[in-house]
Amino acid sequence: MTVPFEAPPLSLTSPLQAEKLCVSYGRRPVLSELDIAFPREQVTAIVGPNGCGKSTLLSALARLHTPQAGRITLERRDIRSYGARELARALALLPQNVTAPEGLTAAELIRFGRQPHQSWLRQWSAEDAAVVDAALAAADLQALAHRPLEAMSGGQRQRAWIAMAIAQQTPVLLLDEPTTALDLGHAIEVFELVRDLAAEGKTVVMVLHDLGNACRYADHLVAMRDGRVVAAGPPSEIVSRELVRELYGVDCTLVTDTDTGAPLLANVRRARDIAAPGSSIS
Amino acid sequence: MNGRPRIAAGAPQRRVRLWFALLCAATLLVCVASLLFGAGAIGPLDSLDTLIRALSGHTSDDNAWFTIESLRAPRTAIGVLVGAALAVAGALLQAVTRNPLAEPGLLGVSGGATFAVAIAIALGADAASLRVPVAQFGALAGCVAVLAASRVRGAGDDPVRLVLAGAVLSGLLYALTSLILLFDERTADEIRFWVVGSFAGRRPDDVIALLPGLAVAAVVVVGIARPLAALALGEHVASGLGHRPRLVRLLVVLAVALLVGSATAIAGPIAFIGLVAPFVARGLAGPDVRTTLWLCLPIGAVLTLGADVVSRLVVRPSELPLGVLTALIGAPVLVAVVRSRRLPTL
Numbered sequence: 001m002t003v004p005f006e007a008p009p010l011s012l013t014s015p016l017q018a019e020k021l022c023v024s025y026g027r028r029p030v031l032s033e034l035d036i037a038f039p040r041e042q043v044t045a046i047v048g049p050n051g052c053g054k055s056t057l058l059s060a061l062a063r064l065h066t067p068q069a070g071r072i073t074l075e076r077r078d079i080r081s082y083g084a085r086e087l088a089r090a091l092a093l094l095p096q097n098v099t100a101p102e103g104l105t106a107a108e109l110i111r112f113g114r115q116p117h118q119s120w121l122r123q124w125s126a127e128d129a130a131v132v133d134a135a136l137a138a139a140d141l142q143a144l145a146h147r148p149l150e151a152m153s154g155g156q157r158q159r160a161w162i163a164m165a166i167a168q169q170t171p172v173l174l175l176d177e178p179t180t181a182l183d184l185g186h187a188i189e190v191f192e193l194v195r196d197l198a199a200e201g202k203t204v205v206m207v208l209h210d211l212g213n214a215c216r217y218a219d220h221l222v223a224m225r226d227g228r229v230v231a232a233g234p235p236s237e238i239v240s241r242e243l244v245r246e247l248y249g250v251d252c253t254l255v256t257d258t259d260t261g262a263p264l265l266a267n268v269r270r271a272r273d274i275a276a277p278g279s280s281i282s
Numbered sequence: 283m284n285g286r287p288r289i290a291a292g293a294p295q296r297r298v299r300l301w302f303a304l305l306c307a308a309t310l311l312v313c314v315a316s317l318l319f320g321a322g323a324i325g326p327l328d329s330l331d332t333l334i335r336a337l338s339g340h341t342s343d344d345n346a347w348f349t350i351e352s353l354r355a356p357r358t359a360i361g362v363l364v365g366a367a368l369a370v371a372g373a374l375l376q377a378v379t380r381n382p383l384a385e386p387g388l389l390g391v392s393g394g395a396t397f398a399v400a401i402a403i404a405l406g407a408d409a410a411s412l413r414v415p416v417a418q419f420g421a422l423a424g425c426v427a428v429l430a431a432s433r434v435r436g437a438g439d440d441p442v443r444l445v446l447a448g449a450v451l452s453g454l455l456y457a458l459t460s461l462i463l464l465f466d467e468r469t470a471d472e473i474r475f476w477v478v479g480s481f482a483g484r485r486p487d488d489v490i491a492l493l494p495g496l497a498v499a500a501v502v503v504v505g506i507a508r509p510l511a512a513l514a515l516g517e518h519v520a521s522g523l524g525h526r527p528r529l530v531r532l533l534v535v536l537a538v539a540l541l542v543g544s545a546t547a548i549a550g551p552i553a554f555i556g557l558v559a560p561f562v563a564r565g566l567a568g569p570d571v572r573t574t575l576w577l578c579l580p581i582g583a584v585l586t587l588g589a590d591v592v593s594r595l596v597v598r599p600s601e602l603p604l605g606v607l608t609a610l611i612g613a614p615v616l617v618a619v620v621r622s623r624r625l626p627t628l
Contacts, residue, residue: 063521
């Protein structure tokens, strides 16, 4: 008796899920009844227009916001049941626009990533030093280990911050707009590092501004608008002219990248005949 | 050494240890100077002679020994404790506000302590030992008030605005303190010299009254050093590393109140030590608060006690108020910090 192979549903293979998640700032709801699951050991990009709630979703996943309703589970356990350091050993977060004190070197920054593993009884150890060295190597920063962050290029600096999150040795990594303010070359450095991390078995969730980069570098895409998930799935399956129009109010021509199979947006122009997103609110 | 030349190992750590040792030696030197020099008739050579005889077991009850044992020794201990306490308080405030200008004197924390003590004396409290908890309470109130103001939307992002809020609070509190002095002559006599900051005329009992508060603060500081260092990377990053920024901030406020309250109770409000010492420490050791806190101990002691020794000598046989001297050292550093480009991000 043979059972035809069927991929298990995403909810079983996902380390991180949100169910009926509601988050609001004051009285303004930002996320309403949001259900989402992130595939294990893959790169997920969350995209959507400004103010769609994507950064709020990431903050809620990292427990920086308390949801008004619903719950988030990490490895099937409610994140509220995790201790602070326990959560920091399971899930690392790199917020948007991080700044470090002047004079801090890459190695010093990355050492902070070991803090969730340290305690009164367990101070800095040889194992910590080895993990920091490995994180420096993963981010290709060995030569710059003792250079102050402000003396680095934007791409190097962002890689150092990601290396700090790597040193946390968490199975899940959340990145909030890791490439804003980076030019194309530096952004690619960061995206290639993210791909490497997923290949090594990390589950990466990143908020991205740019749909093109999301299609190119993510295995899984989550498209949001007005606090809801509009579409979720592999970019080649879900990105369509209609989706782009719904998210950003623009028309485009979709072509397929012959090298990667990822959808490419061409000839993007303002759509004339539909309401732009957000215009229905005020 | 057996496979340890790792990249991650703290290379500058040895240099910091060297600085710490040098500064501790400097502290000892200043302590000896403090025992030898005074505004009165007992000169350094007499003092040295008496001191050497005392160390070899020949105590005498002449005038010189009395001056050293009862006047200069407590004064020296107070200088070291007050200087270290104010320096650490400054480093803590600067770390928690991410603002290199945050200083107990500038932010109204010392002002709160001063005002509280003035009220207590006006209400008839005589005992110097009572001053300590009263000053700590006043420092706590001042600290909470100015940090609450700094968390008002927008103000916290701008280092200079926090200092402005502190200046307003300080001005108000010192005005109210002066008002009490105007109305109450007895209080005025008791407080006037204290308000400009001085170590003169303190008894050994006064030193002992400081120790419990300082000890509690030391325990708190050791406990929060690591999360406080992470807070320098931003509140969200610190949370992501498994820390609780609110709890850390609360404990910092508590420690600062204990430190500044103790220091102010015994020496009056002394400005700028909490600004200058962490500034020097960061220059020597970089931005990590876990190392600057250590360096702040001897730097604060050297600065404060050194200023006190100088204050005894410049206008002999009178003494200059200590607060005048620390302001002379501190004001240029304040200008330097404001002018430097490292201001926006600490």
